[in-house]
Amino acid sequence: xxxxxxxxxxxxxxxxxxxxxxxxxxxxxxxxxxxxxxxxxxxxxxxxxxxxxxxxxxxxxxxxxxxxxxxxxxxxxxxxxxxxxxxxxxxxxxxxxxxxxxxxxxxxxxxxxxxxxxxxxxxxxxxxxxxxxxxxxxxxxxxxxxxxxxxxxxxxxxxxxxxxxxxxxxxxxxxxxxxxxxxxxxxxxxxxxxxxxxxxxxxxxxxxxxxxxxxxxxxxxxxxxxxxxxxxxxxxxxxxxxxxxxxxxxxxxxxxxxxxxxxxxxxxxxxxxxxxxxxxxxxxxxxxxxxxxxxxxxxxxxxxxxxxxxxxxxxxxxxxxxxxxxxxxxxxxxxxxxxxxxxxxxxxxxxxxxxxxxxxxxxxxxxxxxxxx
Amino acid sequence: xxxxxxxxxxxxxxxxxxxxxxxxxxxxxxxxxxxxxxxxxxxxxxxxxxxxxxxxxxxxxxxxxxxxxxxxxxxxxxxxxxxxxxxxxxxxxxxxxxxxxxxxxxxxxxxxxxxxxxxxxxxxxxxxxxxxxxxxxxxxxxxxxxxxxxxxxxxxxxxxxxxxxxxxxxxxxxxxxxxxxxxxxxxxxxxxxxxxxxxxxxxxxxxxxxxxxxxxxxxxxxxxxxxxxxxxxxxxxxxxxxxxxxxxxxxxxxxxxxxxxxxxxxxxxxxxxxxxxxxxxxxxxxxxxxxxxxxxxxxxxxxxxxxxxxxxxxxxxxxxxxxxxxxxxxxxxxxxxxxxxxxxxxxxxxxxxxxxxxxxxxxxxxxxxxxxxxxxxxxxxxxxxxxxxx
Numbered sequence: 001x002x003x004x005x006x007x008x009x010x011x012x013x014x015x016x017x018x019x020x021x022x023x024x025x026x027x028x029x030x031x032x033x034x035x036x037x038x039x040x041x042x043x044x045x046x047x048x049x050x051x052x053x054x055x056x057x058x059x060x061x062x063x064x065x066x067x068x069x070x071x072x073x074x075x076x077x078x079x080x081x082x083x084x085x086x087x088x089x090x091x092x093x094x095x096x097x098x099x100x101x102x103x104x105x106x107x108x109x110x111x112x113x114x115x116x117x118x119x120x121x122x123x124x125x126x127x128x129x130x131x132x133x134x135x136x137x138x139x140x141x142x143x144x145x146x147x148x149x150x151x152x153x154x155x156x157x158x159x160x161x162x163x164x165x166x167x168x169x170x171x172x173x174x175x176x177x178x179x180x181x182x183x184x185x186x187x188x189x190x191x192x193x194x195x196x197x198x199x200x201x202x203x204x205x206x207x208x209x210x211x212x213x214x215x216x217x218x219x220x221x222x223x224x225x226x227x228x229x230x231x232x233x234x235x236x237x238x239x240x241x242x243x244x245x246x247x248x249x250x251x252x253x254x255x256x257x258x259x260x261x262x263x264x265x266x267x268x269x270x271x272x273x274x275x276x277x278x279x280x281x282x283x284x285x286x287x288x289x290x291x292x293x294x295x296x297x298x299x300x301x302x303x304x305x306x307x308x309x310x311x312x313x314x315x316x317x318x319x320x321x322x323x324x325x326x327x328x329x330x331x332x333x334x335x336x337x338x339x340x341x342x343x344x345x346x347x348x349x350x351x352x353x354x355x356x357x358x359x360x361x362x363x364x365x366x367x368x369x370x371x372x373x
Numbered sequence: 374x375x376x377x378x379x380x381x382x383x384x385x386x387x388x389x390x391x392x393x394x395x396x397x398x399x400x401x402x403x404x405x406x407x408x409x410x411x412x413x414x415x416x417x418x419x420x421x422x423x424x425x426x427x428x429x430x431x432x433x434x435x436x437x438x439x440x441x442x443x444x445x446x447x448x449x450x451x452x453x454x455x456x457x458x459x460x461x462x463x464x465x466x467x468x469x470x471x472x473x474x475x476x477x478x479x480x481x482x483x484x485x486x487x488x489x490x491x492x493x494x495x496x497x498x499x500x501x502x503x504x505x506x507x508x509x510x511x512x513x514x515x516x517x518x519x520x521x522x523x524x525x526x527x528x529x530x531x532x533x534x535x536x537x538x539x540x541x542x543x544x545x546x547x548x549x550x551x552x553x554x555x556x557x558x559x560x561x562x563x564x565x566x567x568x569x570x571x572x573x574x575x576x577x578x579x580x581x582x583x584x585x586x587x588x589x590x591x592x593x594x595x596x597x598x599x600x601x602x603x604x605x606x607x608x609x610x611x612x613x614x615x616x617x618x619x620x621x622x623x624x625x626x627x628x629x630x631x632x633x634x635x636x637x638x639x640x641x642x643x644x645x646x647x648x649x650x651x652x653x654x655x656x657x658x659x660x661x662x663x664x665x666x667x668x669x670x671x672x673x674x675x676x677x678x679x680x681x682x683x684x685x686x687x688x689x690x691x692x693x694x695x696x697x698x699x700x701x702x703x704x705x706x707x708x709x710x711x712x713x714x715x716x717x718x719x720x721x722x723x724x725x726x727x728x729x730x731x732x733x734x735x736x737x738x739x740x741x742x743x744x745x746x747x748x749x750x751x752x753x754x755x756x757x758x759x760x761x762x763x
Contacts, residue, residue, distance in 0.1 A: 061557070087557065093587075098546050098580025105550020108535050109485065111557060132540050133547055139740045140526040142519035145535065146743040177741050177750065201743040233746050280748040318755070 038224065043213040045187035046076045049194040050114065052226040054084055057112060060198060061088040063103055064116030064153075073118050074154065074213055100126030100151075104133045107149040107203075114198065117153035120169045120207065127172075134203040135178030150197045152206035155183075156250065156301045157349050159211065163337035168302030170249070173205040174279040174311075180204045180232055181279040183249040187217040189276055192230025200232060207278075209251045235282035237289070241271035244295040244359050247286060247312055249275040252299045252350060259355035268363055278308060286312060287320045294325040295362040299355055304332035329358040399711070400430035400702040408696065410635035417617055419624035419653070422642040426634040430702040432478065436633050437693045437703075439477075440470040441712055443494040444690060445719045446503060447663070450493065450510060453723070454667045459510045462539075463524045464491040465663040468631075471689035472597055472657045473498040475636025476565060480644055483560065485533040487548040488567035490525035491597075491661075492537045495567070499534040501527065503722035508729045515729035519736065533562075542575030544568060545594060549581040552592035552647075563591040563647045565640070571602020573616050582652060586623050589651035593643045594620070596656045597630065603665040604674045617656035630657030631687040660687065738762060 040048075054060045061084075066073045068081040068091040081089040092099040096117065103113040117123045123130065130151060137145045156168040174181045180202055184190040190208070197204040222228060238253060239260050248256040253274045260270040271289050275282065290296050296316055298309030309330040316328060334348040407425050414421035447467040453459045466473070469491070476486070477498040488495050493506055501517060509516030510524055517527050518537075526537040535551060538544040548566025555562045572578065573596050585592045596616040600607050607614040617625030624646070628639040639655055646653045660683045664671025671680070697703040738750050738760035745762025752758025 090588075093580070093583060095580035095583065097577040098549075098584055101543060101546020101577060102550035102553055102581055102584060105487070105535075105547035105552075106554040106557070107550070108547065109533075109551045109554035109558075111554045128540055128543060129546065133538070133543055137536075138743055140518060140522040141528040141530070141536065141740075142521045143740045143743070144518070144528045144530040148743075180742070231746070233748055280746065283749070 037218050038220075039216040040187040040191075040219045040224075041214055041216050042184075042187050042190050042208070043074070043076060045190035045217075045219070046194060046208065046213075047078055047080075049191045049198075050077060050080060051083065053195055053198040054080065054088065056226070057198075059110065060112045060114065061090065061106075062114045062116065063090040063092055063099060065092055065094055065118050067091060067116050072116075074210060076213070077116070096122050096125035097129065100129040101133065103149060104129050104147060107134070107147045108137070108145055112148045112150075112198065114150045114152060117151065119158075119165060119210070120153055120155040121165050121167055123151065123153070123169065130173070130179070130203070130205070131176055135176050137178075138202065139178060146201050147203045148201045150194075150200075150204045150206055152194070152197075153208060154210040154213075155207035156209055157211075157333070157338060157345075160340060160342065160345065161338075162340045166338035168207075168300070168333065169205075170207055170278050170300065170302055171307045173207075174281070174308065176279075178203065179279060180277070181207065182232065182277055183207045183275060185212070185238075185250055185253040185274050185276070187219050188223045189230065189236070189274070191219070191223055192228055193232070193276060195229045196232050199229065204232075207250065212251055212254075215254075230276070233277045233280035233282060235276055235285040236274045237271060237285070238274045239270070239272040241269040241293065243269045243293055244297060244362050245271045245273060245286070245289040245293045246297045246299060246355065246359060247273045247275055247309075248299040249278060249308070250301065252301055255350065255352050256299055256355055258352045259359065262352065262356050263359055266360075268359060270359055275308075281311065281315070283315045283319065287316060290316050290320050291323045294323050295359075296324070297329040297331060297355065297358045297362055299331045299350060301333050301349060304330065304335055307332055326362045329362045331355055331358050399434055399704075399707045400697075401434070402430040402702075404429060406430060406433070406700075408634055410638065411629045411632045411692075412635075414635070414639065415617065415627040417620070417625040417654075418622075419626065419646070421626060422638050426638045428634060428637070430697075430700075433693060433697055433702060436474055436478070437690065437697060437708065438711060438715070439474045439498070440633065440690045440693065441715050442503075442718070443467075443470045443473065443497055445712075445715050446493060446497065446506065449507075449719050449723060451663070451667065453507070453510065458727075459524065459667075460512070461523055462490065463510070463667040464665065465667070466491050466494040466661065468660045468662040468683070468688075469597060469599060469657075470494060471633040471636050471692075472567075472595070472630050472659055475633040476595070476640045478633075478637045479640035480563070480565070482532045484562045484644065485535060485548070485551045485555065485564040486567070487535040487538070487544045487551060487564065489538050489541060489544050489569065489572065491569075492525065492527050496527040496529060496534060496537075499529050499532040501529050501532075501534070503719060504725045504729075507723050507726035511726055511729075512731060513726060513729035514732040514736070515726065520732045521736065521740065542568060542572040542577055545572065545575070545578040546581035548594070549585045549590055549592045549652075552585065552590040552652075553588070556588075556590055561648055563593055563644045565593045565595050565643075567595045567597055569602060570596060570598040570600060570607045570614070570616060571605070571610060573598075573619060574611055582620055582623055582654075585652040591644075591647040592652045593640070593647050594623075594652065594654045596654065597659055598656050599659050599661045601661075601665070601674065604669065606674065615656075617654055620652070620654040623652050623654055625654035625656065627656045627658065630659030631683075631689045631692065633689055633693060735760070
């Protein structure tokens with residue numbers, strides 16, 4: 001298990017070694033700013049993963065709006081056109097239904113497309129191809145037509161982009177058998193999961209977050225290696241704890257870690273699970289954690305109704321009911337289209353204090369409901 | 374003498390045979406034969422191919438056999454559906470056989486074909502067999518999709534037949550994607566993406582065509598215009614029913630889709646064009662005798678006179694029969710015998726398909742993923758039915 005330092009960041013391998021040999025140096029490394037430890041932004045993690053996988057396999061290609069000459073709407077694909085040429089890095093017209101269908105057809109015939117949606121809001125224009133042409137094909141054809149495709153791009157709220165540009169699609173895509181849905185948080189997650197997604201023979205929805213692109217995370221030599229890959233379907237315990245389990249994915253992992261830090265100062269030890277994979281969902285890890293802590297708070301950015309937290313809660317009710325000492329708490333985005341005004345927007349997205357409050361509720365609810373009435 | 378007058382119309386290459394019918398067998402000659410298509414091609418932004426089609430007697434006989442087999446299969450499927458052995462949707466192709474057969478004659482199995490849900494005969498044309506087809510229709514494990522797909526989801530990957538799609542129009546961008554991959558892999562092959570007059574108005578078709586034209590993909594968009602999108606006649610659905618022109622900046626050809634030789638000529642022309650220059654649209658003027666599907670009698674929006682008129686004047690099989698008879702490549706009796714043999718083939722296949730069992734219950738959970746990592750999947754009552762996905 002990774003050692004978690006005061007800032008809530010997972011310690012690098014270098015840091016762990018130093019902690020045993022030279023405690024003072026380890027403290028420096030643990031802050032994550034030492035020259036010896038490498039840091040990488042999520043943007044660079046994406047770029048390097050794309051670069052390495054395209055280099056390793058000539059059938060991998062990238063297609064989407066502005067991915068080529070513009071270097072990527074968010075500069076994720078910077079340099080790739082120069083390196084791999086216009087046959088493998090393709091700028092498309094603004095026609096999601098058309099180019100997504102073309103991508104899926106290319107996958108039918110043995111290529112490994114990476115389709116970029118400028119944001120997943122635009123994936124709705126192509127959703128028939130994602131679900132009916134990609135997700136279901138292997139099943140309907142009894143294994144003849146497999147679809148090794150990755151659909152990637154920013155998902156969820158950005159900042160001030162309004163209702164049509166802020167929706168989280170994790171619940172929509174995770175609903176569908178035949179898809180895999182991944183939600184990286186850190187640069188390590190991003191590199192490992194994107195490489196796994198590109199190598200995977202099934203259609204993968206890779207949900208990034210625009211606000212994380214510029215964030216830096218420490219990365220070990222292992223993570224930087226071109227063969228680095230993370231398993232699909234396995235969550236990561238970002239922070240161990242014993243009093244309450246907090247599940248989160250993508251940007252909310254950072255918020256959950258901040259909440260855990262605040263809670264620890266109030267004597268509540270929170271275990272933070274970075275889901276990494278929404279479909280398959282790591283039910284085993286979630287249930288194991290709840291069986292240990294007996295309390296659960298689910299955190300997600302998207303709309304609450306029929307969301308990720310609902311599924312996690314049900315999984316725990318089904319498999320670990322007797323272990324629950326309190327009702328499951330759910331933190332999610334507000335049940336309204338995303339407003340523009342900054343104060344309203346702030347109210348529409350989960351904040352760290354929302355998570356802290358819910359965790360406290362989960363912890364003080366030791367008395368059964370009937371007795372409280 | 375009538376016989377001599379008839380024989381004089383045969384091209385000079387063949388000398389008139391002496392009259393002794395009984396001992397001669399159906400022609401398997403591969404000597405070249407040139408036959409004119411029923412009507413000339415109409416074109417858009419391209420010079421049309423010649424009306425003179427090169428074929429051989431053997432090929433014409435094959436056309437007759439293949440189309441008759443398809444016809445029989447579809448009619449048998451009609452009976453099976455009424456007997457409730459086929460469930461759900463069943464969209465029959467009888468009347469349109471010339472498109473499937475003519476196309477196949479112009480291309481190779483390395484070229485790709487993708488179509489929508491009226492796919493049984495395309496499957497057969499690509500080398501699929503009757504037992505697999507009937508088994509799939511009846512949801513048996515001997516089916517080409519092991520019973521998991523049904524009528525609308527036939528595939529034959531090893532023959533580059535990519536299905537079999539239920540969502541109207543989706544197959545067109547998918548087909549352009551197949552063409553993209555063919556070009557990417559430098560295969561010098563082409564993709565034929567079939568769609569109906571109903572699908573011709575779909576936005577995604579124009580999106581995919583735009584990209585195909587920009588990137589010069591070897592995509593041939595084949596509109597099987599049977600003049601009705603379900604119950605809606607073409608003039609009620611399309612402001613411009615000149616589907617071969619709808620590609621706008623993309624060249625197009627209008628073809629008599631009931632003339633298998635015209636189809637063959639057009640498809641050969643289209644393949645050569647697409648591999649060299651990028652996309653082209655083919656409009657096949659064809660007709661379906663059945664309604665849209667088995668739930669549609671097909672006679673509420675069309676007159677019986679129209680249907681029987683087409684059958685009398687333009688039936689693709691009858692056209693080839695006439696060719697074979699007038700050119701003395703077969704006798705009426707021989708063709709009748711062939712049809713009898715085909716009927717038996719179909720009946721035997723149905724009997725065999727009926728023997729096939731339904732898929733094992735474990736198949737509910739197979740092929741969800743190619744690589745499932747042992748992930749759990751669930752039945753309606755997950756405490757009762759769950760499985761580990763391989």
